[in-house]
Amino acid sequence: MVERQSPLEPAPLEPELRTGSHGDFEHGVDVILSETRPGSILQLAAWPGQEKELISGIRTVTGLALPDGAGAGSTDGVKSVFGFAPGKFTVVDEAEGLASAFANVVTPDIGTVTDLSHGRTAIRIAGPKAEWVLAKFFAIDFALPAFPVGAGRSTMHHDVFAQIQRTGADQFDIYVFRSFARSFWKALCHASEEVGYEVQ
Amino acid sequence: MLITCPYCGPRDVIEFTYQGDGNRERPQSASQDLDAWNAYVYDRLNPAGDHNEIWQHSGGCRAHLRVVRNTLTHEISSVAFARGDHKSVARHKTEGKS
Numbered sequence: 001m002v003e004r005q006s007p008l009e010p011a012p013l014e015p016e017l018r019t020g021s022h023g024d025f026e027h028g029v030d031v032i033l034s035e036t037r038p039g040s041i042l043q044l045a046a047w048p049g050q051e052k053e054l055i056s057g058i059r060t061v062t063g064l065a066l067p068d069g070a071g072a073g074s075t076d077g078v079k080s081v082f083g084f085a086p087g088k089f090t091v092v093d094e095a096e097g098l099a100s101a102f103a104n105v106v107t108p109d110i111g112t113v114t115d116l117s118h119g120r121t122a123i124r125i126a127g128p129k130a131e132w133v134l135a136k137f138f139a140i141d142f143a144l145p146a147f148p149v150g151a152g153r154s155t156m157h158h159d160v161f162a163q164i165q166r167t168g169a170d171q172f173d174i175y176v177f178r179s180f181a182r183s184f185w186k187a188l189c190h191a192s193e194e195v196g197y198e199v200q
Numbered sequence: 201m202l203i204t205c206p207y208c209g210p211r212d213v214i215e216f217t218y219q220g221d222g223n224r225e226r227p228q229s230a231s232q233d234l235d236a237w238n239a240y241v242y243d244r245l246n247p248a249g250d251h252n253e254i255w256q257h258s259g260g261c262r263a264h265l266r267v268v269r270n271t272l273t274h275e276i277s278s279v280a281f282a283r284g285d286h287k288s289v290a291r292h293k294t295e296g297k298s
């Protein structure tokens with residue numbers, strides 16, 4: 001596969017893109033920001049009535065069982081899946097080549113597989129203030145009972161569309177369009193300044 | 201104003217795009233019935249009260265929705281997926297009033 005270059009590579013005058021502690025971290029680092037760089041980011045869509053077949057195909061390929069319900073999902077730390085719209089799912093793998101693994105499973109009569117690996121950037125925010133920082137960006141409920149681990153949400157920050165999956169009690173993975181990733185990342189850094197953040 | 205998307209739950213109106221009057225009946229694309237096309241393009245009920253509308257959750261799941269919104273109060277009494285039986289919201293509205 002074509003080698004990917006991160007849109008978040010540090011530039012000389014942009015310290016927030018560099019690893020290390022930033023902002024008000026004297027009293028501790030309350031969020032950690034990183035780019036997870038998964039090898040595969042796919043969008044799967046089922047034709048109406050084929051949702052169960054698609055969900056079972058996802059299980060066959062990834063080993064991940066999708067819980068029932070809108071926005072439900074799961075993760076094993078390497079592969080992740082969540083629903084982001086009716087009959088539509090985002091599936092992520094640390095390794096490349098996930099699209100070809102689905103090629104013979106999601107047949108044309110079940111639905112479609114779209115490889116977005118080069119089109120999305122995955123940003124992780126983790127730490128005790130992750131919920132608090134994200135609540136400044138998105139008008140959705142980040143509390144654990146309303147947004148359980150594994151679940152996904154489709155929303156936006158201004159006009160930047162974002163898919164968010166909770167991958168831990170205080171950890172979220174945010175998928176944004178690659179072309180918006182740099183400005184979104186910088187905004188996230190600015191929003192994290194007051195709690196102290198570390199870029200890994 | 202909050203719209204409760206059937207998939208995403210309650211979301212701010214900023215995530216939604218208004219797609220127009222939900223009472224319109226689009227003629228078959230080959231239709232040459234000019235009155236039907238005229239009605240589809242121009243005729244609007246413009247009610248002071250409950251109004252059938254089409255919205256898209258463009259900043260979320262992107263589903264098209266049938267919404268009943270009160271034009272006086274902005275109260276939203278019903279939201280359903282637009283896909284499928286397009287009369288479902290109107291029926292819901294009638295049931296709610298009976």
Ligand SMILES: [Zn+2]
Nearest residue numbers: 205208257261
């Ligand atoms: Zn929605």
